[in-house]
Amino acid sequence: MPETTAVSIRQLSKSFADVEVLRDVNLEVAAGDVVTILGASGSGKSTLLRCINWLEQPDRGSIHIAGERIGLDDSGKRMGAKALARVRAKTGMVFQSFNLWPHLNVLHNITEAPIHVMGKPRDEAETHARELLAKVGLSDKAEAYPGTLSGGQKQRVAIARALAMQPEVMLFDEPTSALDPELVGEVLAVIKDLSAEGYTMVIVTHEMSFARAVSNQVVFLDKGLIVERADPESFFDRPSTTRVQRFLENHG
Amino acid sequence: MSNWEILWQARDEFWAGFLSTMQIFGLSITGAFLIGCFMLYLLEGRPSGGKLSLRVFIDGMRMLPFLMLAYLLYYGLPTFGIRLDAWWSGVGALAVYHGCYFAEIFRGSRLVFPQGQIEAAEAHGFTRGKMFLRLILPQIVMQTRPLIGNQLIYALKDTAFLVIITVRELTAAANSLSGTYFIPTEAFLVVIGFYWAVSIAMEIIIKQCGRFGAKRGFDHA
Numbered sequence: 001m002p003e004t005t006a007v008s009i010r011q012l013s014k015s016f017a018d019v020e021v022l023r024d025v026n027l028e029v030a031a032g033d034v035v036t037i038l039g040a041s042g043s044g045k046s047t048l049l050r051c052i053n054w055l056e057q058p059d060r061g062s063i064h065i066a067g068e069r070i071g072l073d074d075s076g077k078r079m080g081a082k083a084l085a086r087v088r089a090k091t092g093m094v095f096q097s098f099n100l101w102p103h104l105n106v107l108h109n110i111t112e113a114p115i116h117v118m119g120k121p122r123d124e125a126e127t128h129a130r131e132l133l134a135k136v137g138l139s140d141k142a143e144a145y146p147g148t149l150s151g152g153q154k155q156r157v158a159i160a161r162a163l164a165m166q167p168e169v170m171l172f173d174e175p176t177s178a179l180d181p182e183l184v185g186e187v188l189a190v191i192k193d194l195s196a197e198g199y200t201m202v203i204v205t206h207e208m209s210f211a212r213a214v215s216n217q218v219v220f221l222d223k224g225l226i227v228e229r230a231d232p233e234s235f236f237d238r239p240s241t242t243r244v245q246r247f248l249e250n251h252g
Numbered sequence: 253m254s255n256w257e258i259l260w261q262a263r264d265e266f267w268a269g270f271l272s273t274m275q276i277f278g279l280s281i282t283g284a285f286l287i288g289c290f291m292l293y294l295l296e297g298r299p300s301g302g303k304l305s306l307r308v309f310i311d312g313m314r315m316l317p318f319l320m321l322a323y324l325l326y327y328g329l330p331t332f333g334i335r336l337d338a339w340w341s342g343v344g345a346l347a348v349y350h351g352c353y354f355a356e357i358f359r360g361s362r363l364v365f366p367q368g369q370i371e372a373a374e375a376h377g378f379t380r381g382k383m384f385l386r387l388i389l390p391q392i393v394m395q396t397r398p399l400i401g402n403q404l405i406y407a408l409k410d411t412a413f414l415v416i417i418t419v420r421e422l423t424a425a426a427n428s429l430s431g432t433y434f435i436p437t438e439a440f441l442v443v444i445g446f447y448w449a450v451s452i453a454m455e456i457i458i459k460q461c462g463r464f465g466a467k468r469g470f471d472h473a
Contacts (some may be wrong), residue, residue: 051375053375085374093375101387102391102469111388117377147468162376165377
């Protein structure tokens with residue numbers, strides 16, 4: 001597998017009880033790509049994203065992060081906890097509900113994994129964390145605790161926290177869905193900056209104009225199947241399936 | 253000489269008893285806290301036979317009068333060839349007994365711990381042990397602070413039972429003075445004063461610790 005493939009998903013299938021949420025999904029994300037995953041609620045898009053770092057275990061198929069298989073070893077056996085954690089650390093994940101660790105201040109939320117997972121020296125981790133805080137526009141909040149931040153600020157800290165792992169790919173799971181409308185913009189602006197800097201990202205979102213502006217590949221999921229994949233212009237201006245046409249009409 | 257004067261003359265005995273009680277309490281409650289944390293860790297993850305047995309053990313301890321456990325360790329174990337002295341039997345019994353209470357307190361808090369934080373930790377490459385020590389346990393301890401304070405007082409009071417298995421502690425000192433001079437009321441009042449003073453001091457300290465959590469949004473008071 002070439003080095004330039006950040007994420008490679010092959011023949012991925014996943015069911016919850018009787019419901020098949022992903023069906024033979026194939027997706028290649030090249031380094032530097034920004035892929036947005038669109039689809040109605042329940043289409044399987046969050047499940048797909050959560051399979052990438054093995055928060056959900058697929059039933060069949062394979063996922064490689066920068067050439068390394070996640071979850072199962074090459075002979076198909078479950079990875080040990082340490083090996084899984086190591087591959088997971090190659091991805092950075094941003095959740096809909098932020099999931100910051102409330103007992104740690106902003107700076108320590110960001111340095112926690114670099115120090116205690118990656119084994120970075122504290123001063124190096126803190127210097128990097130402060131750079132990332134500057135990048136997300138929160139330099140003045142390093143000592144604040146998550147409980148005192150607004151939703152938009154929390155999500156920007158969560159983005160900095162994920163970036164601190166220096167991941168091969170950033171995964172965004174509806175990063176603005178839990179935000180007040182007036183706070184959505186500040187988070188999207190940060191993600192746009194990251195795409196301009198060449199970060200590889202996979203983004204599940206309901207923000208259509210954002211998806212159009214930020215991505216170079218749009219994937220549309222319906223009932224666990226990828227029904228359309230295209231560059232944003234083709235996707236939004238000339239959708240080839242009626243399913244996507246209907247979806248876009250409903251999302252203005 | 254008034255009864256109070258007699259007690260004043262015997263102040264060294266009270267003081268020795270008090271120090272002994274504080275030693276037993278300090279050691280056993282530290283042990284209990286660590287046992288509680290360790291049991292909570294053992295209960296992490298998917299249900300298993302081992303975890304079920306641990307739950308049964310914890311519940312069995314919680315439903316046992318403390319004195320029975322102290323008796324069992326001190327008078328019962330020798331029949332199996334294990335002979336602990338009274339002091340260590342007492343400390344061991346207190347540590348295990350209150351360790352189970354701590355485990356149950358922590359378990360209640362763990363049940364409502366936000367799953368999202370666990371996922372965030374997993375996504376950032378944390379393995380179970382580190383996640384538990386650095387992210388789960390500190391929050392659970394902050395969350396359960398008032399219950400921990402309550403348990404400390406229970407454990408302090410339970411040290412008084414050890415007089416029955418011949419440990420020389422505070423209650424034993426009062427017992428012996430009241431027997432020697434027949435002044436039970438005054439002797440026991442003094443001892444009550446000691447227990448109250450220590451309990452109040454602990455309550456104040458535990459309350460102050462709340463500031464640490466309040467800064468982080470764990471307390472609203």
